[in-house]
Amino acid sequence: MIIDSQKRSFGKGEKVSLFTLGTMRATESLEKMYNIIKNAYSAGINHIETAPSYGNAESLIGNSLKKLAREENISEKNWVITTKVLPKGDFKFLKSNFKKSLKNLNLKRVNNLAIHGLNLKKHLDWVLAGDGKKFISWILEKELVDQVGFSSHGSYSLIKEAIDCEVFSFCSLHLHYLDQSKITLAEKAIKKGMGVLAISPADKGGRLFSPSNILIEASKPFHPLELAYRFLLAKGITTLSLGATHNKDFEFAEKLRNSSEKLTIHEKNALKKIEDVANERLNSTKCEQCRCCLPCPNEIPIPEILRLRNISIGYGQLEFSKERYNLIGKAGHWWEEKNSSFCQECNECVPKCPSKLDIPNLLKQTHSLLIETPTKRLWG
Structure with missing residues (x-):
């Protein structure tokens, strides 16, 4: 039934x-x-x-x-x-x-x-x-x-x-x-x-x-x-x-x-524990996704890239983060077009960040962590 x-x-x-x-x-x-x-x-x-x-x-x-x-x-x-x-x-x-x-x-x-x-x-x-x-x-x-x-x-x-x-x-x-x-x-x-x-x-x-x-x-x-x-x-x-x-x-x-x-x-407590663990793993390098760093002169989607860093390091979802990062620039208007390699370290984003993150360095680290041969999308 x-x-x-x-x-x-x-x-x-x-x-x-x-x-x-x-x-x-x-x-x-x-x-x-x-x-x-x-x-x-x-x-x-x-x-x-x-x-x-x-x-x-x-x-x-x-x-x-x-x-x-x-x-x-x-x-x-x-x-x-x-x-x-x-x-x-x-x-x-x-x-x-x-x-x-x-x-x-x-x-x-x-x-x-x-x-x-x-x-x-x-x-x-x-x-x-x-x-x-x-x-x-x-x-x-x-x-x-x-x-x-x-x-x-x-x-x-x-x-x-x-x-x-x-x-x-x-x-x-x-x-x-x-x-x-x-x-x-x-x-x-x-x-x-x-x-x-x-x-x-x-x-x-x-x-x-x-x-x-x-x-x-x-x-x-x-x-x-x-x-x-x-x-x-x-x-x-x-x-x-x-x-x-x-x-x-x-x-x-x-x-x-x-x-x-x-x-x-109980659900709230579990969600809080997830965030506490992620915050501890990311320490002072967590991107809070406030988007204050935008616009980037080189059109790099800084929040999206640092979100993938958060997910890979804070939550341990490395394979997911790699998959998404390596689709950048390869999925047309369905996803972002520029990855961290386009950063010219102009540092315009740094004073805008309320968390005082060293964004150019974090972008470089993220690229090294996630870059690999891209996989084929499911459709399109």
Whole structure:
């Protein structure tokens, strides 16, 4: 028997579970997608997130949902579906590709459509005044979606502008326990009545499904990933994406399916211990992420790089930090473009830092610690 799970309002659309199934990692076969969606249902998940960019994910989802309805009596009406479009192309191209998405998903309409990767100012301009505006008007007028939102890997100021533009009803943001820089934006969106999805708090949030011994010891009696999930849910983040590849990936989603209450004293104590351990390991070299060092004359994303240093040294998540650092300059507008090697030691950042950090030296140390041959991105 399936025990119902808590649902939260997601903008103007259907309510969604506290966890969302991300489908980027389940595209190997119909059998894989079918089993992942079936297990998501058992874990209380009703929200599926996908995109045409995820290979054949949409068609696999469409076929899996039909199979689940036929073989398991799990109605297709149980699901809330979010798909995406990239912020480019003319009106004709956008219409054609969206119709392909509906066909692949075996749907006449979809619950939510996100502008996928609203990362640059020109992307938002495309939405507000270009063919994106025309497309959004058409898709809403034809009632082919309940609502339109966006996902973004962009700057704080760009995301704020997108939240304030009154076009979008939900947003997907990088909201992580180990990177809280966008939490205030999420709170702003929630206050406006928007739905907020946290992008990959397990993987891009620090690869917390594979925690260091430092994190494991500091977070006892909890698992670090469980605490990271609870931190976000207690903040009121609507739903957390879970890019499952195996049945065991649903362990905490099932355990926390109704866990939106405020943090308990035991959870707070564990989180404090994690921070105490990290502070002790970083000592006086911790970057507080205040961003006072910006702008850098050489356009180095100093806070992002020193955040990776914090994570690798303070929390022991070295492999995650290496992966992210070595994607700099190799992922287009989806990630930062310049690493520490671009520092010319002009020292303009040093007097701006409230913590009086020797930033040029820390950047050099971080480069030596993290640089290696980059790995291929999952998609794109």
